[in-house]
Amino acid sequence: MQTKENIQNIAPYQPGVLKAGAIKLASNENPLGASPLALAAVKANLDKLQLYPDGGCVRLKDALAEYYGLTPEYFLPGNGSDEIFHFITAAFIRPAERVLTAEVTFSEYTFAAKLFAGAVDYAPLQDGKYQLAEILKKITPQTRVIFLANPNNPTGTYFSATELESFLKEVSGDTMVVIDEAYAEYAAAADYPDSLRLLKTFKNLLVTRTFSKIYGLAGLRVGYVIANPEVIAYLNKTREPFNVNTLAQTAAAAALNDGDFVRRSRENNAAGKKYLYAEFDKLGLKYYPTEANFIFVYIGQDCAAAFQKLLERGVTVRPMRSFGIRDAIRVTIGTPEQNQKFSAALKEIL
Amino acid sequence: MQTKENIQNIAPYQPGVLKAGAIKLASNENPLGASPLALAAVKANLDKLQLYPDGGCVRLKDALAEYYGLTPEYFLPGNGSDEIFHFITAAFIRPAERVLTAEVTFSEYTFAAKLFAGAVDYAPLQDGKYQLAEILKKITPQTRVIFLANPNNPTGTYFSATELESFLKEVSGDTMVVIDEAYAEYAAAADYPDSLRLLKTFKNLLVTRTFSKIYGLAGLRVGYVIANPEVIAYLNKTREPFNVNTLAQTAAAAALNDGDFVRRSRENNAAGKKYLYAEFDKLGLKYYPTEANFIFVYIGQDCAAAFQKLLERGVTVRPMRSFGIRDAIRVTIGTPEQNQKFSAALKEIL
Numbered sequence: 164m165q166t167k168e169n170i171q172n173i174a175p176y177q178p179g180v181l182k183a184g185a186i187k188l189a190s191n192e193n194p195l196g197a198s199p200l201a202l203a204a205v206k207a208n209l210d211k212l213q214l215y216p217d218g219g220c221v222r223l224k225d226a227l228a229e230y231y232g233l234t235p236e237y238f239l240p241g242n243g244s245d246e247i248f249h250f251i252t253a254a255f256i257r258p259a260e261r262v263l264t265a266e267v268t269f270s271e272y273t274f275a276a277k278l279f280a281g282a283v284d285y286a287p288l289q290d291g292k293y294q295l296a297e298i299l300k301k302i303t304p305q306t307r308v309i310f311l312a313n314p315n316n317p318t319g320t321y322f323s324a325t326e327l328e329s330f331l332k333e334v335s336g337d338t339m340v341v342i343d344e345a346y347a348e349y350a351a352a353a354d355y356p357d358s359l360r361l362l363k364t365f366k367n368l369l370v371t372r373t374f375s376k377i378y379g380l381a382g383l384r385v386g387y388v389i390a391n392p393e394v395i396a397y398l399n400k401t402r403e404p405f406n407v408n409t410l411a412q413t414a415a416a417a418a419l420n421d422g423d424f425v426r427r428s429r430e431n432n433a434a435g436k437k438y439l440y441a442e443f444d445k446l447g448l449k450y451y452p453t454e455a456n457f458i459f460v461y462i463g464q465d466c467a468a469a470f471q472k473l474l475e476r477g478v479t480v481r482p483m484r485s486f487g488i489r490d491a492i493r494v495t496i497g498t499p500e501q502n503q504k505f506s507a508a509l510k511e512i513l
Numbered sequence: 514m515q516t517k518e519n520i521q522n523i524a525p526y527q528p529g530v531l532k533a534g535a536i537k538l539a540s541n542e543n544p545l546g547a548s549p550l551a552l553a554a555v556k557a558n559l560d561k562l563q564l565y566p567d568g569g570c571v572r573l574k575d576a577l578a579e580y581y582g583l584t585p586e587y588f589l590p591g592n593g594s595d596e597i598f599h600f601i602t603a604a605f606i607r608p609a610e611r612v613l614t615a616e617v618t619f620s621e622y623t624f625a626a627k628l629f630a631g632a633v634d635y636a637p638l639q640d641g642k643y644q645l646a647e648i649l650k651k652i653t654p655q656t657r658v659i660f661l662a663n664p665n666n667p668t669g670t671y672f673s674a675t676e677l678e679s680f681l682k683e684v685s686g687d688t689m690v691v692i693d694e695a696y697a698e699y700a701a702a703a704d705y706p707d708s709l710r711l712l713k714t715f716k717n718l719l720v721t722r723t724f725s726k727i728y729g730l731a732g733l734r735v736g737y738v739i740a741n742p743e744v745i746a747y748l749n750k751t752r753e754p755f756n757v758n759t760l761a762q763t764a765a766a767a768a769l770n771d772g773d774f775v776r777r778s779r780e781n782n783a784a785g786k787k788y789l790y791a792e793f794d795k796l797g798l799k800y801y802p803t804e805a806n807f808i809f810v811y812i813g814q815d816c817a818a819a820f821q822k823l824l825e826r827g828v829t830v831r832p833m834r835s836f837g838i839r840d841a842i843r844v845t846i847g848t849p850e851q852n853q854k855f856s857a858a859l860k861e862i863l
Contacts, residue, residue, distance in 0.1 A: 170604050187564070253628055381755075406596075410758075
């Protein structure tokens with residue numbers, strides 16, 4: 164067979180490790196489970212499995228429109244945000260055109276670029292934080308898409324509304340700026356951007372969000388992009404007709420109304436964050452302040468070895484070696500019991 | 514925004530029309546519903562929605578391997594066969610390279626080609642049937658992928674084991690041949706190909722199948738490709754890490770064991786086919802003999818108008834105008850009651 168170099172060069176994604184009986188703090192899932200309203204919606208639609216999904220995601224787009232106070236034409240759902248990133252590179256990247264992102268960030272931006280034979284430039288972080296000024300410096304005439312995670316995965320840091328707006332003013336309208344807000348619902352900082360407010364000013368702005376995190380629906384696969392209707396209509400051309408399954412559509416629409424579950428998830432996360440910060444402080448470990456549901460912490464030893472030792476003690480976390488960092492792990496903020504178990508295991512291995 | 518011509522030129526897919534209260538014979542869904550074993554598996558996994566799916570589809574690949582008597586390395590599941598077609602064009606089509614298929618066939622092959630800026634050549638059918646000799650004539654040095662639906666959608670016709678083997682012998686190993694067997698489980702003809710038997714001889718052969726049709730799981734989205742392990746390993750590089758959702762994986766693995774449901778579905782289909790053939794014969798309508806769960810029938814009038822008239826009578830079918838045919842419809846074989854209702858409505862409008 165005749166293979167393509169850009170595909171041969173794709174390195175496989177490294178998913179979080181599952182181990183029977185171990186608590187999983189490796190994939191930033193919601194430790195409280197799935198939204199109860201979403202689960203009820205799934206149960207109410209089990210008689211429709213033999214039918215194709217609504218190819219237009221009409222009810223979900225209507226629900227999103229109502230939730231955000233926009234019209235349905237601003238939304239496009241995907242089979243997880245991962246698929247949305249492919250829509251974007253399919254739509255905007257020709258072979259050898261460039262994607263720009265940060266050095267330590269979500270790996271799927273690079274994958275989406277490579278799938279369409281794009282090249283990727285990386286700007287350095289500082290103290291785990293995106294440096295938007297550094298990103299501006301890396302823009303070339305061939306840069307068609309910029310991916311920015313806010314909060315960033317795996318560091319949990321964020322950039323502010325002021326930083327974002329200043330950045331957008333410097334970027335040409337021919338370069339699309341994608342803000343991946345997978346963890347936005349956890350962000351508590353007062354100056355975290357209300358990025359949707361900027362859509363009308365910046366026609367090249369795209370915001371992605373997901374039901375995999377705070378809504379607890381990672382297993383069903385549904386994310387979405389919010390952008391101006393002309394961008395959405397164009398992206399829609401790259402979409403398979405039935406890309407979001409029936410149960411995902413109905414669960415997601417119901418989850419948007421589950422304010423109680425979102426509130427409880429935020430409260431659990433805030434309490435867990437405070438607890439883990441205190442534990443890390445006691446242990447003298449450096450960590451980055453997080454606006455997400457996970458913490459990036461330096462552990463002063465090889466993370467692959469630490470991962471194994473924690474696994475032996477019944478806890479899975481994410482070693483940061485795949486991000487090029489030798490001595491840090493990323494741990495999902497769990498339930499109080501999970502956090503205590505993780506903390507106890509961590510003390511043992513240090 | 515700077516758009517890409519190959520994406521701008523994609524025409525949106527036209528899904529089957531849904532109307533409350535109408536019977537839907539438009540999308541070749543299983544009129545008996547979903548596999549009961551699959552449904553039970555879905556119910557048993559509703560406590561896992563917050564967790565990411567098994568990114569490797571390990572259990573599903575194991576189940577497929579056992580079902581087919583091959584090893585798991587021969588299989589790659591996708592978010593419906595639609596996604597599999599994208600894996601294939603992502604892996605093998607560079608801009609301006611060519612895909613070859615038939616004139617009247619499933620539209621997603623063309624879509625998958627255009628997504629990666631490929632060009633598409635079409636060979637004519639004769640009496641609704643693929644002419645593999647005509648397809649051979651259209652092969653160029655730039656032809657990287659050939660898509661063949663067997664049985665064909667929307668005509669329901671098939672090509673035989675002998676025809677397929679003769680064809681494969683004439684195709685270069687650098688051109689991948691994809692046999693889309695979405696409806697294979699319905700095929701009853703004695704000389705319908707056992708294409709998997711040919712995998713060891715033809716390393717460029719890929720066979721796709723789906724759980725959307727006879728297993729009744731169209732709403733969950735899961736199809737798969739069977740090919741030699743080196744082809745599968747290469748295709749796997751084009752895949753998002755969590756492309757098949759948890760419920761789809763578990764339902765599909767369970768459905769493979771649901772021999773009783775498959776048998777009942779085949780029997781219902783065979784009886785419905787016989788009934789509809791007799792009705793069409795009485796009405797003097799020309800149709801193509803089908804090996805699938807639908808029939809392509811010429812109705813002697815404009816199909817768009819006929820579609821509307823049938824809809825008013827509570828039946829949806831698929832008008833063939835989007836395939837460039839003015840005076841034919843494609844009707845899914847339903848339950849006996851649905852077939853009678855369709856037949857009565859058809860008589861009224863002729």
